[in-house]
Amino acid sequence: MAESDRLEVDQDLRFQQRDWTFERAGWIGILAVITAALLGFLGRGVLSDRTHEAADRSLQIEYGRFERHGAAALLEITLRRRAPGDSSVWLWIAEEYLDGVHLESIAPQPLTQRSFGEQTLYEIGLESGADSARVTVSFTPAKIGARDLRLGVAGAQPLDLSQFVYP
Amino acid sequence: MSSVLRGLAVFAVLLLIFRISGKRTLHQTTTFDFVLILIISETVQQAMIDNDNSLTNAFVLVCTLVGVNIGLSLLKRRYPRVNKLLEGTPVVVIENGTMHHDRMAKERIDREDVLHAAREQHGLRNMDEIESAVLERNGTLSIIPKKQD
Numbered sequence: 065m066a067e068s069d070r071l072e073v074d075q076d077l078r079f080q081q082r083d084w085t086f087e088r089a090g091w092i093g094i095l096a097v098i099t100a101a102l103l104g105f106l107g108r109g110v111l112s113d114r115t116h117e118a119a120d121r122s123l124q125i126e127y128g129r130f131e132r133h134g135a136a137a138l139l140e141i142t143l144r145r146r147a148p149g150d151s152s153v154w155l156w157i158a159e160e161y162l163d164g165v166h167l168e169s170i171a172p173q174p175l176t177q178r179s180f181g182e183q184t185l186y187e188i189g190l191e192s193g194a195d196s197a198r199v200t201v202s203f204t205p206a207k208i209g210a211r212d213l214r215l216g217v218a219g220a221q222p223l224d225l226s227q228f229v230y231p
Numbered sequence: 232m233s234s235v236l237r238g239l240a241v242f243a244v245l246l247l248i249f250r251i252s253g254k255r256t257l258h259q260t261t262t263f264d265f266v267l268i269l270i271i272s273e274t275v276q277q278a279m280i281d282n283d284n285s286l287t288n289a290f291v292l293v294c295t296l297v298g299v300n301i302g303l304s305l306l307k308r309r310y311p312r313v314n315k316l317l318e319g320t321p322v323v324v325i326e327n328g329t330m331h332h333d334r335m336a337k338e339r340i341d342r343e344d345v346l347h348a349a350r351e352q353h354g355l356r357n358m359d360e361i362e363s364a365v366l367e368r369n370g371t372l373s374i375i376p377k378k379q380d
Contacts, residue, residue: 091298091301094294094297094298094301095298097290097291097294097298098235098291098294098295098298101232101234101235101291101294101295102232102235103232104232106234106287106291107232107233107234107283107285107287107288107291108232108233109232110232132283132285132287132288133285133286133287134283134284134285135282135283135284135285135288136282136283230285230286230287231285231286231287
């Protein structure tokens with residue numbers, strides 16, 4: 065073949081072969097990320113949504129095991145009436161946890177709220193006749209990484225949970 | 232979970248809309264096409280992100296969009312019908328020097344577009360020098376010049 069007919073291409077099939085392998089591996093990686101996200105491993109979803117109840121049934125919480133930094137998140141807490149005559153229940157949440165979130169709202173609004181040592185206490189009113197109250201805490205996580213979530217009803221058994229906040 | 236679903240929904244809607252808009256719409260970015268793309272991306276990003284400005288959300292969304300794209304390319308190779316559905320088919324608009332005016336009208340191409348492509352690709356001067364022209368699936372016009380004697 066004459067030199068002028070030569071196809072001037074900088075081909076390197078050995079390199080390309082490795083490149084293709086890398087590409088296919090990347091596809092599997094992408095598929096893994098999508099699957100993890102669908103299952104709720106990277107934020108809200110089946111794997112992330114948890115429900116826990118204190119051993120003495122004083123409180124039940126629905127929360128996300130995996131949350132994302134800066135994305136709206138919720139704690140759905142059900143508080144049970146402690147004694148027949150009680151008109152309210154005191155819910156406490158560890159200060160350490162509250163330090164790592166931007167608290168947006170607590171609904172229904174607590175009757176009173178006070179700081180006590182390492183806890184913030186919220187007095188939640190009970191409707192007469194109802195034996196429990198449902199409280200929704202809206203917040204956005206402000207700290208990244210593993211977070212301890214400790215909360216409970218004053219005088220009852222606490223719940224020790226953990227959350228992971230993705231960047 | 233919702234990031235993936237939102238990404239999929241936006242991908243599907245955009246695919247459908249661009250498919251409806253025809254081959255020629257975005258084949259070459261004219262000034263107006265550029266503005267159109269800007270406005271569309273600006274509008275769509277709100278729907279996709281939905282108040283979740285986390286890095287993870289962005290990462291998951293990008294993986295979803297790229298992943299769907301790779302998945303579709305594999306499907307298209309495997310099933311010719313899927314390929315036709317998603318990409319359309321090429322259309323011959325000039326055959327042996329005869330123009331198919333009906334097809335050109337349907338695809339919204341005029342004489343000027345054909346001459347433009349002919350000048351650009353082969354430096355042709357007029358219609359007489361064109362043997363065939365094909366509107367490819369990606370919206371470009373391919374010109375085949377008449378053989379020189």
